[in-house]
């Protein structure tokens with residue numbers, strides 16, 4: 491997978507060098523390229539914003555630099571299957587399901603807006619040339635889209651086949667789907683020592699009874715989901731999975 495990031499703060503994406511994404515790049519699994527939007531400005535001040543038509547506070551990102559940047563990135567022959575992601579608070583919520591969708595793409599191009607946003611004509615024009623997704627990290631406003639691009643990149647890259655050394659660990663993490671299709675939070679996890687500050691590991695986990703352990707873990711995931719994320723509980727589907735007993 492190739493990932494391009496367009497931003498006026500390229501150094502903001504430096505953590506991609508450090509994290510697992512950096513290792514994946516070293517292994518040739520992903521090709522990450524960060525681009526400074528100002529490289530497509532034409533004035534000596536490298537201007538990327540201007541006042542909003544219709545008035546109002548703040549500044550809007552000018553269409554010209556974005557248009558020329560996308561001309562470069564979408565005309566480099568590597569456009570097939572490219573998806574352009576605008577990270578914006580007005581986008582669709584980013585979820586694990588969206589991460590799975592994006593992980594199946596051949597190429598992602600992140601457009602990180604700043605100020606009050608990017609001139610709408612940029613989104614409209616790019617939509618005629620590639621698949622466009624406007625995605626929000628959450629219902630809050632950041633100073634720009636870079637943090638969202640980092641988070642989405644991390645969530646997506648770890649799903650790319652071959653990225654995680656132990657693919658099995660992807661199966662039992664939060665927001666995977668249960669047999670009934672419900673999105674479950676991960677069950678609580680424990681490791682040595684078996685007793686710590688008079689707190690014991692649940693005995694079932696020491697029993698060696700794999701069926702009982704699987705049942706306990708699923709029960710815990712369902713209970714945790716029902717308690718913390720009732721919004722993920724679709725009718726009785728989730729509760730049909732298991733009788734949710736009151737917390738012990």
Ligand SMILES: NC(=S)c1ccno1
Pocket residue numbers: 577578579625626627628629630631632633634635638
């Ligand atoms: N919530 C998101 S993705 C965002 C981008 C810029 N500000 O907020």
